[in-house]
Amino acid sequence: MSAKFSTEIRVRLPETDSLGVVYHGCFLTYFDVARMDYLRSLGLLEKFRRGESLNLVVHASADFRSPARFDEVLVVHVRVRRIGDTSVHFDFRVTLKADGRLVAEGRSVHTFIDSATWEPRRVPEDFRAAVLAFEVSPLDEKA
Amino acid sequence: MSAKFSTEIRVRLPETDSLGVVYHGCFLTYFDVARMDYLRSLGLLEKFRRGESLNLVVHASADFRSPARFDEVLVVHVRVRRIGDTSVHFDFRVTLKADGRLVAEGRSVHTFIDSATWEPRRVPEDFRAAVLAFEVSPLDEKA
Amino acid sequence: MSAKFSTEIRVRLPETDSLGVVYHGCFLTYFDVARMDYLRSLGLLEKFRRGESLNLVVHASADFRSPARFDEVLVVHVRVRRIGDTSVHFDFRVTLKADGRLVAEGRSVHTFIDSATWEPRRVPEDFRAAVLAFEVSPLDEKA
Amino acid sequence: MSAKFSTEIRVRLPETDSLGVVYHGCFLTYFDVARMDYLRSLGLLEKFRRGESLNLVVHASADFRSPARFDEVLVVHVRVRRIGDTSVHFDFRVTLKADGRLVAEGRSVHTFIDSATWEPRRVPEDFRAAVLAFEVSPLDEKA
Numbered sequence: 001m002s003a004k005f006s007t008e009i010r011v012r013l014p015e016t017d018s019l020g021v022v023y024h025g026c027f028l029t030y031f032d033v034a035r036m037d038y039l040r041s042l043g044l045l046e047k048f049r050r051g052e053s054l055n056l057v058v059h060a061s062a063d064f065r066s067p068a069r070f071d072e073v074l075v076v077h078v079r080v081r082r083i084g085d086t087s088v089h090f091d092f093r094v095t096l097k098a099d100g101r102l103v104a105e106g107r108s109v110h111t112f113i114d115s116a117t118w119e120p121r122r123v124p125e126d127f128r129a130a131v132l133a134f135e136v137s138p139l140d141e142k143a
Numbered sequence: 144m145s146a147k148f149s150t151e152i153r154v155r156l157p158e159t160d161s162l163g164v165v166y167h168g169c170f171l172t173y174f175d176v177a178r179m180d181y182l183r184s185l186g187l188l189e190k191f192r193r194g195e196s197l198n199l200v201v202h203a204s205a206d207f208r209s210p211a212r213f214d215e216v217l218v219v220h221v222r223v224r225r226i227g228d229t230s231v232h233f234d235f236r237v238t239l240k241a242d243g244r245l246v247a248e249g250r251s252v253h254t255f256i257d258s259a260t261w262e263p264r265r266v267p268e269d270f271r272a273a274v275l276a277f278e279v280s281p282l283d284e285k286a
Numbered sequence: 287m288s289a290k291f292s293t294e295i296r297v298r299l300p301e302t303d304s305l306g307v308v309y310h311g312c313f314l315t316y317f318d319v320a321r322m323d324y325l326r327s328l329g330l331l332e333k334f335r336r337g338e339s340l341n342l343v344v345h346a347s348a349d350f351r352s353p354a355r356f357d358e359v360l361v362v363h364v365r366v367r368r369i370g371d372t373s374v375h376f377d378f379r380v381t382l383k384a385d386g387r388l389v390a391e392g393r394s395v396h397t398f399i400d401s402a403t404w405e406p407r408r409v410p411e412d413f414r415a416a417v418l419a420f421e422v423s424p425l426d427e428k429a
Numbered sequence: 430m431s432a433k434f435s436t437e438i439r440v441r442l443p444e445t446d447s448l449g450v451v452y453h454g455c456f457l458t459y460f461d462v463a464r465m466d467y468l469r470s471l472g473l474l475e476k477f478r479r480g481e482s483l484n485l486v487v488h489a490s491a492d493f494r495s496p497a498r499f500d501e502v503l504v505v506h507v508r509v510r511r512i513g514d515t516s517v518h519f520d521f522r523v524t525l526k527a528d529g530r531l532v533a534e535g536r537s538v539h540t541f542i543d544s545a546t547w548e549p550r551r552v553p554e555d556f557r558a559a560v561l562a563f564e565v566s567p568l569d570e571k572a
Contacts, residue, residue, distance in 0.1 A: 012458060012461070012462055013160050013461060014458050017159050017160065017213075018156065018161070019156075019340070021161070023156065025311055025312075025314035025318065025346075029311050029441060036441075056350070056353075059347070059350070061348070062347070063344065069161065071478055155319055168457035168489075169454075172298060172300050172454050179357065197448070199493065200493055201493050202492050203453060203454075203490065205490070206488050210485075214322065214326075214335055299448075302446050304446070304449045304499050311443055356446075
């Protein structure tokens, strides 16, 4: 997976466990932090924050390739793989900043919902347009 | 501190850190879980759940006496030390179930607020009455 | 999925987020707590605790079917779906205790490793035997 | 409290709870992240990471002044208030970056221990010297 967007996250002590490595469940948080950074960079987070454009996580998965440890800096790469009628599919790849080693990969799927009824609704046009404009433009930034 | 109420919590893997022991911040969660169990046992949690009787944590502190590890069972003792006009003061003591060793002690102070304005309001009379009835009755259960 | 083993978990306040529901990443913790309870019930946790029988999570996934909220009691059903040469595959299903509503489903895959080299090693025979004895016996308990 | 060192932390979704604000226990993590940043900036974190210079949290407390919400950027100010024979005392102050509003204040006390016996030991001279050199120099940076 190649991604134009990435964000850096330094591992916090409470994210490690007594095996000495990052607890696997924390990677869903890392994915989410990176996704929020991605949305903020495209101007799409503000409506979510105000509750005007809600989406629910309906699926998340992760494959853990190698351990990460306290105080290491991770690079979380994000891209939107697909936008359906009501859903958005994200891909993630986490590498170690120091040496580029692959740490984890993952996916999440989000469904837009009506903020009153929590029923699925179409992906808003401004969301779709902003993501497509970013993703299909030439990979000239951080590819 | 002697307390009539206690609850048991088994240490989860993500609550430990790479030093091999429970991360100190998790004890505020343990205190909180025990406090909710205390309130539920007195019939005082339902209004909080429904948002009709809100309170905010305004202070929390903890002294860490000895480490706890993955899968150990902790006993969290709780009592209300004081009820003021708008505030409730809780004391906590965490021991290891296996041998009674003292693990941590702590306190928290909560202020009742109006659910609309988030301004302080008097501790509800039913809350005050239920807690006093429990705390001042003879220590005949788990003292 | 039908499972013979299940465990109950009450949702804690810090496990919810500002959307008012359990944060999706917490379900990996719930799966893990249930898995540990499963292993403990089969007498297989003690060696893990002592570091004599380590395994790593190499994959985890979850599908989120409906929201869970603060103080609700979840029932987490667990079973081992498959044991390979070096890996163990778990299935999870989370329901609401109050009404049986499906909340989430998930899977995780774990690879046994040598505690010194962290290289994959065969699933220990006592582990394999204990799980098979439990899983293939008639579904007479909590099916 | 005036402090020469501060670090910025953006509130993550899982750090909020269903009351819509940051869960109070997360502030101990924020204090800790800021403390680690402080130690790193003084060149004192590396020995801790390698397990050569361990310290335990023996006390932590926090006063919560106003709520923080998802995606808000917090500024966590840190200083060492006192270094004793075996202990180091930290002060924290958390403000909202957007408007400087006070969010929380806190303290933590850490005891240096021998990495083999976990018995208290004197604060290492290089630690003491580096902190004093930083703290007593004129408040010319971010006071």
